[in-house]
Amino acid sequence: MIKFSEIKKSLFISIWFVFLTFPIMVIRVNPIEKVIEWRWHNIMLVGIGSFIISYIWRYLLKRKELGDQKAKSGEEAKISMIREALSNPRVFKMAMFGVGILAVIFPFVFSIYQTNIMITALIYVMLGLGLNIVVGLAGLLDLGYVAFYAVGAYSYALLNFHYGIGFWTALPIGGALAACFGIILGFPVLRLRGDYLAIVTLGFGEIIRIILENWNEFSFGPSGIANIPRPGFFGIELSLNNSITYIYFLMIGLTLLTIFVVKRLQDSRIGRAWIALREDEIACQAMGIDKTKTKLTAFALGATWAGMAGVIFAAKTTFINPASFTVWESIIILCIVVLGGMGSVVGVITGAFILMLLPEYLRAFSEYRMLIFGAILVTMMVFRPGGMISTVRRTYQFKDETAERKR
Amino acid sequence: MDWEYFFELLLGGLTRGSIYALIALGYTMVYGIIQLINFAHGEIYMIGAFTGLIVISVLSLLGLNQIAIIFIAAMVAVIYSTAYGYTVEKIAYKPLRNAPRLSALISAIGMSLFLYNYVLLAQTSDFLPFPNLIPEFEFMEPYSHIFSSNELVIILVTAMVMILLTLLIKFTKIGKAMRATAQDKEMAMLVGVDVNRVISATFIIGSATAALGGILIASHIGQINYFIGFIAGIKAFVAAVLGGIGSIPGAVLGSLVLGWTESFATGYISSDYEDVFAFIFLVLILIFRPAGILGRTDTEKV
Numbered sequence: 135m136i137k138f139s140e141i142k143k144s145l146f147i148s149i150w151f152v153f154l155t156f157p158i159m160v161i162r163v164n165p166i167e168k169v170i171e172w173r174w175h176n177i178m179l180v181g182i183g184s185f186i187i188s189y190i191w192r193y194l195l196k197r198k199e200l201g202d203q204k205a206k207s208g209e210e211a212k213i214s215m216i217r218e219a220l221s222n223p224r225v226f227k228m229a230m231f232g233v234g235i236l237a238v239i240f241p242f243v244f245s246i247y248q249t250n251i252m253i254t255a256l257i258y259v260m261l262g263l264g265l266n267i268v269v270g271l272a273g274l275l276d277l278g279y280v281a282f283y284a285v286g287a288y289s290y291a292l293l294n295f296h297y298g299i300g301f302w303t304a305l306p307i308g309g310a311l312a313a314c315f316g317i318i319l320g321f322p323v324l325r326l327r328g329d330y331l332a333i334v335t336l337g338f339g340e341i342i343r344i345i346l347e348n349w350n351e352f353s354f355g356p357s358g359i360a361n362i363p364r365p366g367f368f369g370i371e372l373s374l375n376n377s378i379t380y381i382y383f384l385m386i387g388l389t390l391l392t393i394f395v396v397k398r399l400q401d402s403r404i405g406r407a408w409i410a411l412r413e414d415e416i417a418c419q420a421m422g423i424d425k426t427k428t429k430l431t432a433f434a435l436g437a438t439w440a441g442m443a444g445v446i447f448a449a450k451t452t453f454i455n456p457a458s459f460t461v462w463e464s465i466i467i468l469c470i471v472v473l474g475g476m477g478s479v480v481g482v483i484t485g486a487f488i489l490m491l492l493p494e495y496l497r498a499f500s501e502y503r504m505l506i507f508g509a510i511l512v513t514m515m516v517f518r519p520g521g522m523i524s525t526v527r528r529t530y531q532f533k534d535e536t537a538e539r540k541r
Numbered sequence: 542m543d544w545e546y547f548f549e550l551l552l553g554g555l556t557r558g559s560i561y562a563l564i565a566l567g568y569t570m571v572y573g574i575i576q577l578i579n580f581a582h583g584e585i586y587m588i589g590a591f592t593g594l595i596v597i598s599v600l601s602l603l604g605l606n607q608i609a610i611i612f613i614a615a616m617v618a619v620i621y622s623t624a625y626g627y628t629v630e631k632i633a634y635k636p637l638r639n640a641p642r643l644s645a646l647i648s649a650i651g652m653s654l655f656l657y658n659y660v661l662l663a664q665t666s667d668f669l670p671f672p673n674l675i676p677e678f679e680f681m682e683p684y685s686h687i688f689s690s691n692e693l694v695i696i697l698v699t700a701m702v703m704i705l706l707t708l709l710i711k712f713t714k715i716g717k718a719m720r721a722t723a724q725d726k727e728m729a730m731l732v733g734v735d736v737n738r739v740i741s742a743t744f745i746i747g748s749a750t751a752a753l754g755g756i757l758i759a760s761h762i763g764q765i766n767y768f769i770g771f772i773a774g775i776k777a778f779v780a781a782v783l784g785g786i787g788s789i790p791g792a793v794l795g796s797l798v799l800g801w802t803e804s805f806a807t808g809y810i811s812s813d814y815e816d817v818f819a820f821i822f823l824v825l826i827l828i829f830r831p832a833g834i835l836g837r838t839d840t841e842k843v
Contacts (some may be wrong), residue, residue: 157595168599
């Protein structure tokens with residue numbers, strides 16, 4: 135039922151937003167020609183839009199409060215359909231089989247253009263899973279993640295340019311170099327608290343980009359490096375189409391490897407230490423976990439994947455320049471992790487596909503891409519901090535009778 | 542040694558530092574009260590500058606005189622920035638007050654991204670020329686080659702704002718409530734402080750000073766675009782950390798130190814790496830004195 139007071143509230147909010155957005159949305163000045171453009175139709179848009187959004191916003195907020203109350207009073211939270219389906223091994227196997235078949239036939243069914251988009255999406259899956267180690271598991275907000283991506287890309291490009299080193303040699307070197315950078319950055323900053331860490335990593339990302347842009351003798355400045363060879367296939371020259379298909383399968387393989395490693399890491403001793411560190415640093419130290427070492431491994435391992443993804447990116451586009459490695463790229467990767475669900479492998483993969491593929495197919499909205507990403511970050515944090523597919527916490531239910539009686 | 546060049550850099554650094562101080566105040570006050578880095582603060586500053594430019598353009602077409610335009614533009618910019626600051630807090634931070642700090646931080650980054658793209662899409666991606674608002678004073682004539690009237694006004698306004706703010710926090714009721722909330726939010730609530738109002742007030746004051754800074758620096762540099770908020774915000778944050786985050790005199794001191802460092806480093810070393818100096822400085826400070834120059838070190842308790 136729609137109450138009158140609710141409508142009044144929404145009306146008030148929409149008037150407030152019309153006032154708020156008036157100078158920016160309605161007036162556009164051109165100081166050179168001294169012309170002012172009035173766009174009155176935008177008032178209508180803002181008014182109606184904010185009216186509807188405020189309504190939905192309050193409805194969701196109320197539902198979330200109800201959910202919180204339920205969780206507090208001990209009722210079991212409803213398990214979402216997707217998670218239930220995933221926990222059923224038969225459904226899971228069927229789904230995996232379907233995805234596998236789709237992955238194999240994809241480049242033969244769809245055009246080269248589509249395959250290229252898919253490769254980009256897979257690179258972002260890899261980046262997302264790498265950042266997931268740092269942000270999702272260890273709880274360290276890293277806003278300079280793209281710097282490690284840049285290190286990987288440039289290490290392949292420069293090693294190839296100067297010493298003619300091939301893709302397969304560069305792949306581990308790029309990963310290792312990025313890990314080294316992760317450790318170099320990690321040493322001074324890991325003593326800091328969460329929010330300082332975010333700013334320092336952001337600064338680090340910018341430093342790397344500014345250096346790449348200005349140090350012409352080393353990195354060829356803003357013009358970048360061109361003619362980077364695509365990965366070789368046992369020394370056989372491939373045509374453009376074939377080599378793209380080849381990179382595609384390579385990427386599928388690497389993504390599978392990433393998923394495997396991340397899954398294994400998550401359940402290992404070090405993975406448990408990361409999660410413990412995320413939940414409570416002091417309690418974790420009291421349990422005898424070496425805080426610095428654990429954080430450093432998270433940083434270094436996260437950076438390794440970014441470095442390898444960078445090498446592939448350089449090989450795929452055959453041209454790199456510093457403009458590909460801005461701080462916004464870091465934030466897009468963060469958005470993937472947040473939307474999908476921090477700490478959840480399936481979530482991050484889904485998040486990467488949604489955020490990378492949707493803008494490609496909805497060309498009309500691509501202009502608004504970053505605006506929507508910003509809105510996604512805020513709304514996800516407010517309504518579903520766990521992401522779309524959040525991780526299931528391993529819990530042990532105390533439901534035996536002795537416990538009941540003691541109470 | 543070239544003394545004239547040295548003084549030019551010294552005064553340039555002072556101006557730079559004053560601007561940083563106006564923005565850093567917002568960071569440090571918000572951090573002092575809710576322990577959150579308000580990433581959207583730089584964007585509020587940018588919106589202040591944009592609103593100022595729009596008002597100036599409209600009014601100068603109407604043909605008002607210069608002084609009236611300056612005051613109306615500054616007032617409108619301050620009103621709009623405070624309205625944005627207030628709304629941002631209500632949408633992105635208030636629902637997350639009891640959530641983990643990482644969530645609030647990500648929400649802040651999202652808000653910053655949103656506002657920045659909002660201005661980019663609704664206005665333009667080009668650089669817009671910003672008129673010089675402050676007339677050249679006659680008594681400044683002999684020094685005009687090293688120090689403009691514009692810079693003098695910036696320094697004076699900053700000093701005035703700092704004094705007013707100190708008085709506000711020391712002697713008014715809301716200032717007292719702010720100090721109480723910063724010390725212990727729950728305890729303040731228990732003794733009858735309306736914490737939500739205090740937080741709103743903090744955002745409003747911070748946004749107002751940022752808007753003043755936005756108009757002053759835009760008039761000094763002579764152009765604006767949608768991107769100015771990002772780098773200015775980061776640097777002001779560095780300044781706030783440098784001085785000791787949460788402390789208002791610390792923010793001013795940190796801003797001045799950062800302003801001079803940048804001014805001398807770009808003047809004597811290289812201007813290509815202007816932004817790198819600020820970040821390296823930040824890392825060094827955080828390693829050797831994490832609490833900042835005037836901040837107090839407190840150990841984290843369970």
